[in-house]
Amino acid sequence: MNPSKISRNLSVDDLVKAAITRNEGVINSTGSLSVNTGKYTGRSPDDRFIVYDDKTRNTVDWGKINHQFASDKFEKILEKMKRFVDGKDLFVFDGFVGADKENRLSIRVINDHVWQSLFARQLFIRPSKEELENHEPEFTVMCINDFEAIPQVDGTASNVFILIDLTRKIVLIGGTQYAGEMKKSMFGVMNFLLPDRGIFPMHCSANIGKNGDTTLFFGLSGTGKTTLSADPNRRLIGDDEHGWSDNGTFNFEGGCYAKCINLSQDAEPEIWNAIKHGAVLENVVLNNNIPDYDDNRLTENTRVAYPLDYIPGAVIPSVGGHPKIIVFLTADALGVLPPISRLTKEGAMYHFMSGYTSKLAGTERGIKEPKSVFSECFGAPFMPRPAS
Numbered sequence: 001m002n003p004s005k006i007s008r009n010l011s012v013d014d015l016v017k018a019a020i021t022r023n024e025g026v027i028n029s030t031g032s033l034s035v036n037t038g039k040y041t042g043r044s045p046d047d048r049f050i051v052y053d054d055k056t057r058n059t060v061d062w063g064k065i066n067h068q069f070a071s072d073k074f075e076k077i078l079e080k081m082k083r084f085v086d087g088k089d090l091f092v093f094d095g096f097v098g099a100d101k102e103n104r105l106s107i108r109v110i111n112d113h114v115w116q117s118l119f120a121r122q123l124f125i126r127p128s129k130e131e132l133e134n135h136e137p138e139f140t141v142m143c144i145n146d147f148e149a150i151p152q153v154d155g156t157a158s159n160v161f162i163l164i165d166l167t168r169k170i171v172l173i174g175g176t177q178y179a180g181e182m183k184k185s186m187f188g189v190m191n192f193l194l195p196d197r198g199i200f201p202m203h204c205s206a207n208i209g210k211n212g213d214t215t216l217f218f219g220l221s222g223t224g225k226t227t228l229s230a231d232p233n234r235r236l237i238g239d240d241e242h243g244w245s246d247n248g249t250f251n252f253e254g255g256c257y258a259k260c261i262n263l264s265q266d267a268e269p270e271i272w273n274a275i276k277h278g279a280v281l282e283n284v285v286l287n288n289n290i291p292d293y294d295d296n297r298l299t300e301n302t303r304v305a306y307p308l309d310y311i312p313g314a315v316i317p318s319v320g321g322h323p324k325i326i327v328f329l330t331a332d333a334l335g336v337l338p339p340i341s342r343l344t345k346e347g348a349m350y351h352f353m354s355g356y357t358s359k360l361a362g363t364e365r366g367i368k369e370p371k372s373v374f375s376e377c378f379g380a381p382f383m384p385r386p387a388s
Contacts, residue, residue: 001082001090007117008092009132012278015091015118024115029290031277032304035115037177041283041299043184044160044176044365045381051165059192061386073155074165077172080154084147091117094135096125097186099318100250103199103243105190108137109182112144119179119280122307124186125254139189143173143182166192166384179282179305180257184382187241190252192384200244203379205229206237206251206320214249214320216242218352218378219329222301222360226258228329230270236314244323251318256311260284260302263293274310301363328378331358333370352377353387 010018016033019025025035049069050060060066091111098104109120120141127135148159160175162185171185191201204218205225214237217225226239238251239258258271260281265272275281275291282303285295293302308314328351330337343351355375359367364381376387 002086003090004087005089006092007089007114009094009121009127010091010117012118012121015114015121016278018091018114019118022114024113026286026289028281028286030275030279030281032275032279032281033115033118034281034284034286034291036298037179037283040160040176040178040365042178042301042364042367043180043381044158044162044178046365047157047160047175048162048185049156049164050384051163051167053167055167056384060384065381066384067157069163070155071165071167074163074168074172077149077154077161077163077174078142078170081142081144081147081172081174085112085144088112093117093120093124094132094137095121095127095254097190097252098243098250099125099238099252099254100243100245100247103194103197103245103250105186105193106135106138107141107186108139109141109143112146113177115280116143116145116177116179116182118278119305120182122278122280122305123183123253123255123257126307139169139171139186141171141173141182141185145174145177147174149175164188164384179280180303183241183253183257187252188382188384190241190243191379191382194243195385198245201252202242202244203240203377203382204242205239206242206249206323207231207234208237208315208320209234212321213324214322215325215327216249216323217327217329220331220357220359220375220378220381221363222259223329223331223357225329226256226271227268228327230256230258230268230311232270232312236308236311237318237320238308248319248321249323250320251308253308254318255305255307257303257305260291260293260304261296261300270311271304274306275304276310279304279306279310300360328352330356331360331370332356333358333372355380
């Protein structure tokens, strides 16, 4: 690559200033940065591929969720992306996935849009000054929003692509500005890597009570993980992605990615107050520069990204003990389950592995209303390996 300029691990102030200068967003009345992700306002699961090679041939659960991609085609797209960024400004974030230092993954995120670098800075785990000086990325995410694939030539399903190469240790993302693709692609990577270390990756939020009791909340996007974990009477560990090891639970991320639709200060004060300078507000309509959280004209999947320390009392480093309570959050579109149930051990095993729930409007391309689905472990879209 021969970019015009590379900016590495800029401060929040510098990232926000650059985003405004480059007309990528505006500062709204809360002080946060408002951005519009354009055509794509949710994940594109049909455009997510994993490279098929010796490492993945017998370890990935190939099918409707994990689509195969040829290694030589991945290499060709990578080279095209490198040529595409020649002469352009790039923004780099070096940091980590995983709050447990024994099991964290050092990553590098490369972006062509500065607001996406701010997103990466707030969502992944930020390094200390000393860690940054010695940082060597184990995995690289190259997210170039302005580069689009040509399906007939590149072998993708559309102009959008999320390509994961577990051998080269590279993720390529193009054609979409939906920033959630970055965090979920790395979640998929952790879901592949950690089981070999005897660690259970989980699509859940987590918090801790006053007596040190850890609770987990499993659920697909939009079912309430972030809302329930941001309890003013408990300390937040994380809102979406965790691991469970012999030592306890740990967050994969350094921030939260909360849904904003119908957000109110009375119902969710912690999230409301986290929307301030340094936060990134996605696809929320502004009226006279004031966010209108009830307006869904752009998408039901309005979002805000902010660092964990924007939530008072958040646990940092974000680790906890073994969970005492586990909650399954089911969006029951068909109304076949009781509002709340206490499960036996066998019942819990059944419901966890069957994962009956619903995909909610806006969280994925093409989902306009709740759609009933069985999602193993309440996280099937992000699981490269078989659920059992």
